[in-house]
Amino acid sequence: MPILRPTKIEGKVHTVLVNGDPASGLVTDRVNSVKVNYAGFEGDSHSGLTMASCVRVLRQYKAGTEIRNVRQISIVSVEDMDVIAEKMGVEKLEPQWLGANILLSGIPDFTLVPPSSRLIFSGGASLVVDMENEPCKYPGDVIDQHHPGFGKLFAKNALNLRGITAWVEREGMISEGDTISLHVPPQRIYDFRRD
Numbered sequence: 001m002p003i004l005r006p007t008k009i010e011g012k013v014h015t016v017l018v019n020g021d022p023a024s025g026l027v028t029d030r031v032n033s034v035k036v037n038y039a040g041f042e043g044d045s046h047s048g049l050t051m052a053s054c055v056r057v058l059r060q061y062k063a064g065t066e067i068r069n070v071r072q073i074s075i076v077s078v079e080d081m082d083v084i085a086e087k088m089g090v091e092k093l094e095p096q097w098l099g100a101n102i103l104l105s106g107i108p109d110f111t112l113v114p115p116s117s118r119l120i121f122s123g124g125a126s127l128v129v130d131m132e133n134e135p136c137k138y139p140g141d142v143i144d145q146h147h148p149g150f151g152k153l154f155a156k157n158a159l160n161l162r163g164i165t166a167w168v169e170r171e172g173m174i175s176e177g178d179t180i181s182l183h184v185p186p187q188r189i190y191d192f193r194r195d
Contacts, residue, residue, distance in 0.1 A: 033175035040072030124172025
């Protein structure tokens with residue numbers, strides 16, 4: 001029996017972004033569309049089937065351990081970005097300042113979309129939500145270049161609003177203007193604090 005359930009929620013791709021040079025830092029550059037393969041966004045610095053473990057999984061693996069790359073793509077929403085900007089007291093934040101690959105709209109509480117949900121794009125690609133992308137200081141450094149003195153406010157104000165990381169389940173294209181359908185697994189609370 002199929003466990004993932006299609007929802008009536010439909011999003012829209014506003015911006016597609018790629019970082020072709022990891023030496024240049026966190027910032028991504030806008031493109032009209034991108035070819036998506038099993039390694040991620042073609043030409044993006046986070047592409048790859050595997051990656052060296054990083055701070056996200058330090059409790060699971062020693063830094064630098066080769067693991068499956070479930071952080072191929074970073075996605076943020078217009079709605080969450082607007083809330084972060086308002087809380088920080090700045091007029092606007094740009095997705096490229098956060099190193100995002102997709103800016104979308106229309107999916108409520110996007111950062112809280114459950115892990116293992118599917119984002120199915122009208123261009124054929126399908127992404128699996130890995131988990132919430134916890135805020136860190138690095139976007140703050142970029143924000144300071146555009147809003148001096150405000151970057152230090154990012155991490156605290158972006159909590160539960162920073163977007164998600166995802167990996168590719170189905171190859172295809174993702175383009176500005178694409179629609180996105182959201183499919184979610186059943187939601188249950190797991191009590192992990194058992195004795």
